[in-house]
Amino acid sequence: MARRSRLRDRWTAAGGEAALVSRPANVRYLTGWSVPGAVLLLGADGRDTLLSPAAPVTDGRTGPPCTTGDLRCTVLPGDVSDPAVAAAELAAAGPATALLAVEEHDLTVVRHRALAAAAPRLRLTGLGRAVEQQRLVKDEQELAALRVAAEITDHALGELLESILVGRTERHLALELERRLMDHGADGPAFPTCVGTGRNSGLPGHRPGDRRVEEGDFLSVRLGARYRGYRCQIGRTFVIGPAPADWQIELYELVFAAQRAGREALLPGTEYREVDRAARHPLEAAGYGDVLEPGTGHGVGLEIGEDPRLSPAAMGKLDACVPVTVEPGVHLPGRGGVRIDDTLVVRPQADGGPELLTITTKELLAL
């Protein structure tokens, strides 16, 4: 598989030999298979082995993928949640080389120790975030999956907006959105759907509760479909009733301007923190600096919050074909707030600039 070859080329150039990939999204990226608990052993000789606690199943396709091309698959006997079992199997299947690079940001101290004990002839070193680095820039197949995820998400949200909202609970609306995502072909929600109304609106991590939608409320929703493993995100805020209040219009316009500034900053070569600054500055200038979240966006792909982070301390520059969210928001405790989230793909100005995947309108709708 081209992705595994590319990774191998990079890390053998850096002096690496065999590597063990354990982070689930990284295993899926490099094999196409999603198996809880599976790890991927990349041999320096090009022989790769998926060590799996069960026959792999991905999106309804059941494995084994064993002997597909250059990937061997070994189903581990025994309880792989026991690190000693996994480590011993690994040692048996493992490389004859002296150096094994592992994902130290994924392995727990206990698993790392069990691995070292079970394979004493191997010297463990760090693979770092090499696979996450490679996952930053998406290929056409990945972008196609993200576009479908966004289309499903827009459909689900659009249908909800046509229904009657007053009197329904946050929890009920969230369930309905998730059902509609599935109806339109999602594998599942990309993350737990967030619906907040009234004083709960605009809270980023709010868990939908029993509060009912009332006239005059802000209603904020955040949802996304997962399609072939790829996750997108949309966030919108509406007003319930015939007309928004002045403070609602003012707050909405402010967040909208901030979100637009963030979107417009999405160009190849722009520093991550510059994008964050573009979205953050209008909100800080309006006096909301104290209530802002640490970041105003993040990468999306096989995980919903992946690299890059769009935050004041983030280091690095955007590349073309990197999909990210832009999602500033302001929540006023006790009153409510506004969030507007989009998923976009970074594109050069010559290609028309950032590609907006989530196209539901960002006008302030009074529903």
Next chain:
Amino acid sequence: MARRSRLRDRWTAAGGEAALVSRPANVRYLTGWSVPGAVLLLGADGRDTLLSPAAPVTDGRTGPPCTTGDLRCTVLPGDVSDPAVAAAELAAAGPATALLAVEEHDLTVVRHRALAAAAPRLRLTGLGRAVEQQRLVKDEQELAALRVAAEITDHALGELLESILVGRTERHLALELERRLMDHGADGPAFPTCVGTGRNSGLPGHRPGDRRVEEGDFLSVRLGARYRGYRCQIGRTFVIGPAPADWQIELYELVFAAQRAGREALLPGTEYREVDRAARHPLEAAGYGDVLEPGTGHGVGLEIGEDPRLSPAAMGKLDACVPVTVEPGVHLPGRGGVRIDDTLVVRPQADGGPELLTITTKELLAL
């Protein structure tokens, strides 16, 4: 909080000083609060601090719980997914003692290293699975939550059985079960609902797909409600159509007998592996030894697969008030299979023996 005092008593008796609890279910158990990314610092002096990336929210109740009793809550500024930020905050809030016990089975190598670097005056040691050990035996409040979770689960399954099943897809049935769990008051599903029909029936990790229920199928479902954080599990297998085939009756009766033997073995003082053997032996004797899973049951509580494991290699003995599943199954590749899962609480014979929480009938229903 009594749970924190009990933990502190045990580990100070073992020579421990301060401790850092990072595993989410353990943090929730010891504080009552569920906050993604929060860690709990237990001071040797009885001063405990919840280091949280956001105001804690549990089951719709929004924090801060700060200054509730003996628990302080500090909301961390910055991006707590960055281990260096969390570690530095921790060092600032941390104890003046020399020894800090951490959960090495939860902390990644990178977080552990960042912690050591940010707090060089602390010597890190292992807390082991002390909190998991304490979580094994449930108190009355925990058992009450599990009983409600089981009641919700039985209701949801019962309603599904009254509806027409032929022609509906696995995916649609799974969604409907999850919706019914929520309708009856669940916080959410305890785990992804599993529905398998025909050749997919009896597969433990099957993801519901587009296969439709047909006459003559085995239909197996596995679901559970989460209520106040506590998770239960039920699994049942049905036959679709007027009458089961002979092979279906035979297989069902075999798995039923195995499951009953497992249930009847649930008494205080019985070794975990004896329970597993009771459920496993009838299936092995019938020639299915090769297709069995590593375990035939597990503990439930704040996590769906927690200690104890009921498997051939498990070490330890059951105590009263430990809730576990008993869930043997046989899947015949290409044909389908049978699973029967219950959640029960271990009780002494004098108190009537094991308390069955999931009471949906285990007769072989032809639907």
